[in-house]
Amino acid sequence: MSNPFENGSSKGSILSFGELLLRICPDAGGEWLHENQLPFFVGGAELNVATALALWGLPSAYFTALPDNALSTQILDYLQDKNVDTAPVYMGGDRIGLYYLTRGKDIKNNALIYDRANSAFAGLKPRQVDWDKVLNGVSWFHFSAICPAISQDVADVCVEVLEAASARNITISVDLNYRARLWQYGKQPIDVMPQLVKYADLIMGNIWAAERMLDIPVEPNVTESGQKSIYLKEAQKSSEAIIAQFPKCKAVANTFRFDAGEGINYYTALYDGDKLHSSKQYDTDKVVDKVGSGDCFMAGLIYGFYSKLSPLETLEFATSAAYQKLFIEGDATNKTVQQITNAIKL
Ligand SMILES: Nc1ncnc2c1ncn2[C@@H]1O[C@H](COP(=O)(O)OP(=O)(O)OP(=O)(O)O)[C@@H](O)[C@H]1O
Ligand SMILES: O=C(O)C(=O)C[C@H](O)[C@H](O)CO
Numbered sequence: 001m002s003n004p005f006e007n008g009s010s011k012g013s014i015l016s017f018g019e020l021l022l023r024i025c026p027d028a029g030g031e032w033l034h035e036n037q038l039p040f041f042v043g044g045a046e047l048n049v050a051t052a053l054a055l056w057g058l059p060s061a062y063f064t065a066l067p068d069n070a071l072s073t074q075i076l077d078y079l080q081d082k083n084v085d086t087a088p089v090y091m092g093g094d095r096i097g098l099y100y101l102t103r104g105k106d107i108k109n110n111a112l113i114y115d116r117a118n119s120a121f122a123g124l125k126p127r128q129v130d131w132d133k134v135l136n137g138v139s140w141f142h143f144s145a146i147c148p149a150i151s152q153d154v155a156d157v158c159v160e161v162l163e164a165a166s167a168r169n170i171t172i173s174v175d176l177n178y179r180a181r182l183w184q185y186g187k188q189p190i191d192v193m194p195q196l197v198k199y200a201d202l203i204m205g206n207i208w209a210a211e212r213m214l215d216i217p218v219e220p221n222v223t224e225s226g227q228k229s230i231y232l233k234e235a236q237k238s239s240e241a242i243i244a245q246f247p248k249c250k251a252v253a254n255t256f257r258f259d260a261g262e263g264i265n266y267y268t269a270l271y272d273g274d275k276l277h278s279s280k281q282y283d284t285d286k287v288v289d290k291v292g293s294g295d296c297f298m299a300g301l302i303y304g305f306y307s308k309l310s311p312l313e314t315l316e317f318a319t320s321a322a323y324q325k326l327f328i329e330g331d332a333t334n335k336t337v338q339q340i341t342n343a344i345k346l
Helices: 031-035 045-055 070-081 152-167 189-197 207-214 228-245 293-306 311-325 337-342
Strands: 013-017 021-024 040-043 060-063 097-101 112-115 138-144 171-175 202-205 251-260 263-271 276-278 282-284
Touching: 013 045, 040 045, 040 070, 045 060, 045 070, 045 138, 045 171, 045 293, 138 152, 138 293, 152 171, 152 189, 171 293, 189 207, 202 207, 202 293, 207 228, 228 251, 228 263, 228 276, 251 293, 251 311, 263 311, 276 311, 282 311, 293 311, 311 337
Parallel strands: 013 060, 013 138, 021 097, 138 171, 171 202, 202 251
Antiparallel strands: 021 040, 097 112, 251 263, 263 276, 263 282
């Protein structure tokens, strides 16, 4: 089948919507206290998508909220230098959110500490932003499950912007990235996500996130089997069920990233409404930084569909991009389209 987004609007900009966070990286032994050095990276799941797309030459714009101060001005200049259009950014609120992540660890364990309460983005309220202005010239809108996990107000803002984007026939993508430390405001993902996902044309995540957020069941013994063919069958079932439940959705992508000692086994699948495509498998016995690999996969999907690649070409590009991110320190990729394409397994 050809690209399911072929007839969609294109050639406008791709707007990524979400919270910018600074990642602060203490070492496990506390040496940072003696050295007076605390490395950091500019992060945020949706920003990682925006910077990847800009690096790959697409018209990439970013919406977040930042306090109106000198630090924000420096960050915006830095993003503009990376060719991210920051004109949509809302200036107001009190602070920039932070997350602390012990060097060399991933966000799944106790190495993660969020310090993002009362951030400018968390303070957004419905009817505060002029979405007509923000969405002007946009043909693709990207958000993730991190935004509605922050607060009821931000979840309401998500509904507002998705309605506005949908009314303008903008293609919408969502990453079902589950962050267990969020969702602290009395709602579970399942109470909120279906109302947002119904606007999406492209849904990315993994079968377990779809179960948790959309109530799409996963066979209980699938994890015990550990078999790729069984996981891929489950990906097909899950994708078909998602499309049946959310008829606007044209394609569903799933990642399979399994820890193997210090390394990782990685492959992905894309269901285009007709057929399940699966990627080559990538294995490594060492990784540098897992953060943002999923964001890089998401950016690769948007890149491929926006550039009218076929579903399989899109999947292989996105998978190679995500795999290479595992060897890059920081939240975002620095690999070019050429480097990613050259590294696709044959
Ligand atoms: N409940 C689960 N059981 C087994 N494996 C899981 C489960 N949830 C996730 N995984 C595996 O872990 C991988 C990474 O999941 P995770 O939710 O961290 O992705 P992510 O948020 O996209 O990562 P990133 O930090 O790169 O953006 C998935 O691709 C999947 O293979
Ligand atoms: O966890 C969050 O809210 C982040 O945005 C931090 C990281 O950038 C993100 O988890 C990477 O996918």
